Amino acid sequence: MTDTHTDPVPGQPDFPWEPPLAGGELEHLLGMLERLRWTFRWKAAGLDAAGLSARLEPSELTLGGLLKHLAAVEALRFSWEAFHGDPGEPWRSADWSDPGWVFTSAADDTPEQLYALYDESVAKSRQHLADAIADGGIDQPTQAGLGDQQASLRRLVCDLIEEYGRHTGHADLLRESVDGLVGEDPPAGWRP
Numbered sequence: 001m002t003d004t005h006t007d008p009v010p011g012q013p014d015f016p017w018e019p020p021l022a023g024g025e026l027e028h029l030l031g032m033l034e035r036l037r038w039t040f041r042w043k044a045a046g047l048d049a050a051g052l053s054a055r056l057e058p059s060e061l062t063l064g065g066l067l068k069h070l071a072a073v074e075a076l077r078f079s080w081e082a083f084h085g086d087p088g089e090p091w092r093s094a095d096w097s098d099p100g101w102v103f104t105s106a107a108d109d110t111p112e113q114l115y116a117l118y119d120e121s122v123a124k125s126r127q128h129l130a131d132a133i134a135d136g137g138i139d140q141p142t143q144a145g146l147g148d149q150q151a152s153l154r155r156l157v158c159d160l161i162e163e164y165g166r167h168t169g170h171a172d173l174l175r176e177s178v179d180g181l182v183g184e185d186p187p188a189g190w191r192p
Helices: 025-044 063-083 101-108 111-136 153-179
Strands: 141-146 149-152
Touching: 025 063, 025 111, 025 153, 063 101, 063 111, 063 141, 063 153, 111 153, 141 153, 149 153
Parallel strands: none
Antiparallel strands: 141 149
16 A cells, blocks of 8 residues: 555554544545555455465455455546546546446456555555545535436545445455464564
8 A cells, every 4th residue: 555644543553444533424424435445455465376366156256356356446436436537547447337347357467567556546545535535525516316306526535434344344254264364453563
């Protein structure tokens, strides 16, 4: 993960995923998103192709598929979905007619490609979100929505937190089945 943000808890560089203990609402919201990003990345870290493609039957879900899926969600959420901006490659030219391609195509990528894709998507998403908040605040309307009702940027952040919550739970089970790794947070000082 490209660490382009400051530590959420000043003076605790060994725990950059820890949300602030007494911040404002925005700091807590973004802190929870960061904690989930770090925890998910830790759960998927350091695996070879076999580890990233391991499954718990009957599910087809893999850690590699989750890495690529969350890379896509990160790339699209605060660029295309929020403001109809260019998400870049490989998302711009992807075959979106197959809704499961991000999960299935991960098997064709090397571990290095999957980790880089995820880390780059998170870094860009983090920057898009910071720029949008600086430009219009967390409650600004976005291009996303239902019918004629636009979703706020806050809603998109909450949706991303929910997405990570679900998939970090999947990653917990998958990773434990690969090599027994368990735990809620990365160990102190962990970096990808």
